[in-house]
């Protein structure tokens with residue numbers, strides 16, 4: 001129902017997004033994944049008619065929305081990355097206003113407010129001033145405000161950044177319900193792999209303004225089907241040991257973290273013997289070694305040579 | 311537009327302190343400062359020094375008193391000096407042959423007014439004397455006075471300097487100056503909500519809704535106008551009826567001038583926000599603009615006292631200059647509508663130009 005064609009955005013000579021082509025089918029839940037500054041928010045702003053692309057097109061049911069955004073705006077709900085609410089008003093007053101600007105009034109308005117509040121589980125606390133809410137509650141009202149006019153497509157820009165695990169899982173469960181039970185089409189942006197793995201049918205991976213991979217979760221993971229991930233848990237970082245491992249020809253990617261080292265290598269590489277020999281040479285204490293199935297995180301690592309979050 | 315407008319009032323009711331503080335500050339400033347100075351003619355002690363004979367000094371004082379702006383009292387030098395030293399008089403006048411000095415005990419605002427007055431009077435008087443010496447015997451004074459009353463050529467000028475005798479009304483100067491000055495804060499800070507909305511993302515929610523962009527702007531502009539207008543009118547009514555300030559009989563004209571001035575300041579705020587986009591920067595810029603404009607435009611002291619040509623030139627583009635000019639024009643000089651139409655139309659022109667440029671700058675930044 002929604003597609004973009006070679007979207008490009010240049011800010012004062014700096015290219016933020018280049019050649020982004022993606023599509024959303026009705027009822028689908030699609031993830032847009034990428035590290036900070038990848039161009040996710042910029043892409044979303046162009047899709048939601050808030051930003052004019054430098055070039056390229058966005059089409060809703062085959063019709064371009066760039067010249068004519070009203071149809072798109074009518075069926076679209078946008079949850080922005082920032083908390084876009086009036087802090088000095090109550091949650092109820094905020095929702096009332098956002099409903100009113102969509103032309104709701106009277107019973108319909110009141111109904112929409114209560115429905116949205118129940119959706120995010122904050123009906124009992126609607127009379128409280130938004131400023132006094134916790135980060136997680138603000139995020140939930142931020143979502144409720146986008147649901148007031150019952151949109152068909154909802155675009156969420158990192159709706160779970162910086163909140164407690166409880167609010168986070170509440171939000172994830174809510175999005176899943178909206179998608180599965182109400183048939184809402186969802187475009188979900190995040191730099192948390194787990195969220196996208198849990199919520200989305202298909203995934204686009206962005207880096208440096210470009211879409212570097214796309215497909216269902218299985219398709220993406222099959223990029224790594226001929227590879228496996230070896231996780232070596234250590235008691236502390238050993239730079240010399242890590243350097244030694246990096247020089248092994250068979251290892252495609254090696255990443256060092258606080259707790260250990262992750263290696264991506266061809267399936268059946270039989271490398272463990274050499275790893276243990278190296279560990280003796282450097283007097284490294286290995287706590288645990290395990291061979292894992294690749295995750296989306298590993299796919300990202302494979303594609304960019306970087307971890308998604310540093 | 312209506313929902314956006316009403317929303318701002320709702321938000322104002324939740325956090326009214328800052329906006330109301332400008333209203334309250336104006337009232338306190340005007341009441342305190344004006345309370346010290348009764349409206350009657352200020353008395354100025356004067357003495358003649360050795361270069362000026364007693365009789366001539368008396369002539370000078372009589373001629374100065376004719377203008378009915380100050381009440382000069384001729385005394386002995388000793389008495390005057392004692393009064394000044396004791397702090398009974400903040401300043402005094404020393405008359406010399408064809409010249410004068412102001413004796414100052416402490417820095418006093420009144421000094422500028424006195425100085426401007428004396429300067430003009432002395433120049434006039436000395437010119438008369440010069441002419442009299444050259445055309446001996448002729449009665450040039452009576453002739454000139456006659457011509458002044460029935461000029462052979464009638465010229466009406468309505469520029470700021472005008473042909474009117476400069477009249478200083480301390481109460482109204484304070485009331486008009488302080489009120490217009492503080493209202494700049496109220497208006498600019500209230501319109502800053504636009505910049506905040508853009509920063510915090512609520513602006514995007516509005517843009518995505520069926521409400522048109524012009525309606526959003528109009529809602530904000532109307533709110534800013536209303537709160538600024540309300541503040542100025544409240545203060546004027548308060549001082550007119552509770553403190554009995556004499557603002558003349560044409561309150562309707564004053565209301566109209568306030569509306570034009572408020573519009574111009576709302577538009578100027580738009581321009582400022584088109585140039586400065588971040589709320590924190592605006593917090594710093596607004597006081598600079600308000601104070602600078604008030605100083606140059608004559609809100610703190612009468613613009614008639616400003617001598618620098620550069621400052622006067624700058625004052626010609628400031629709305630506060632025309633707002634004060636028009637208000638004084640009604641309240642002090644009782645000018646005709648025809649004369650008032652000039653400052654009023656300049657205010658509207660400034661408003662239209664600033665609004666046009668401001669919105670354009672703001673909109674350009676969006677993409």
Ligand SMILES: Nc1ncnc2c1ncn2[C@@H]1O[C@H](COP(=O)(O)OP(=O)(O)OP(=O)(O)O)[C@@H](O)[C@H]1O
Pocket residue numbers: 011012014015016034035036037038039040041042043081191
């Ligand atoms: N208005 C703007 N003017 C100039 N540069 C911008 C603007 N908006 C974004 N950028 C730049 O474009 C790039 C992409 O930004 P964008 O916000 O789309 O990234 P993102 O993937 O959403 O990142 P994050 O995870 O931090 O939200 C960044 O380098 C950013 O600095």
Ligand SMILES: [Mg+2]
Pocket residue numbers: 040041042081157158
């Ligand atoms: Mg972003």
